[in-house]
Amino acid sequence: MGGLAICVFCASSSRIDGRFIELAEQAGAELARRGHTLVSGGAQVSCMGAIARAARAGGARTVGVIPRALVSVEISDEDNDELIVTPDMRSRKGEMDRRSDAFLVLPGGIGTLEELFEIWTARTLGMHEKPLVILDPYGVYDPLRELMVGLTEQGFARPRIFDAIGWTGSIPEAFDLLEGRQVALRPTAEDYAEAEP
Template sequence: MSSIAIFCGSAPGKDSVFVENARKVGETLAAQGKTLIYGGGRSGLMGVVADSTLAAGGRAIGVMPESLAEHELAHPHLTELHIVENMHARKIKMSELAEGFIALPGGSGTLEEIFEQWTWAQLGIHSKPCAFFNVAGFYDDLLKFLRQTSEKGFTQPRFCEALIVSNCIDNILQQFEQYRVPEMKWEVPELEWVQQELAK
């Protein structure tokens, strides 16, 4: 597994532990020779992960919609920067480039991105692992809610079990290498266009 997508906040958060762990993620990706795939921003945890990856000699590839790039929010020193039409194209491009997805602490955008990839995995659009880097218990309540969706019959247990959760980035990456794809939920012919976009 040579490329990892990181979803995280465009703000640094109010606790230095978030920045410290974002820096550790970048350093670890670089040390393991894995390319960082992320949203292309220079601020918040996004910028920290990119900066630490590059400082450690790693590769960082950003994917940013035109509207955000026009506001000069793009990181200026990336290995590559892909400017795409909109947010939907951004997620498709990131999914195409990455072999696994990790959510660091962040807000609604981070959640939207990781949940879409997790949903695509359930539908068989891709077979890549998804993980929550649970820094300082940041995702504890969310994970409790996801277990409830399974207990109440809205999420099949195998999909919750397939989510990788750890407060250690090395552990997450190790589990990625051992990932076993759960049986998909069902075939979804109307989503074949997504698969076609990812195959380009």
């Protein structure tokens, strides 16, 4: 299966370790190899820029969506095949959502988390059925996963939240999940405390 528009949420911080830039580059190369289109935050900096450059180098089409206020801060990537400048962050997220068939989340900060939670919540509530996958080979989001398991145990969230997301450290597996070639597995007792059914 090919030809998906895959939205990637990732870091725009310039202070992160180089291994996260490499992860973005590898994900961009794999996205291109599989014949997909990249939808991203439209910036040249950090992981956002790295994934877009790698995707283009592999022949993929790239679409960047950036709010007007961040054009100079994140430095908009004018090499995108299409660059959309939105009035604000909310319209940016809406445009990225509208243009995407699936969502891939790389390690990132509060902006990445905001994007992740909005898409994850909407999928859990049945507002869309677009695949959502976290790619985290370095365990950045392990505390988040533990938190979410704890919230289910305490009744604040239902265990089905884990049916709405894939979680992997493998780039090929992440894209297999996005393409629907594998079924996402919820955390087990071996990894974290078992969520009550």
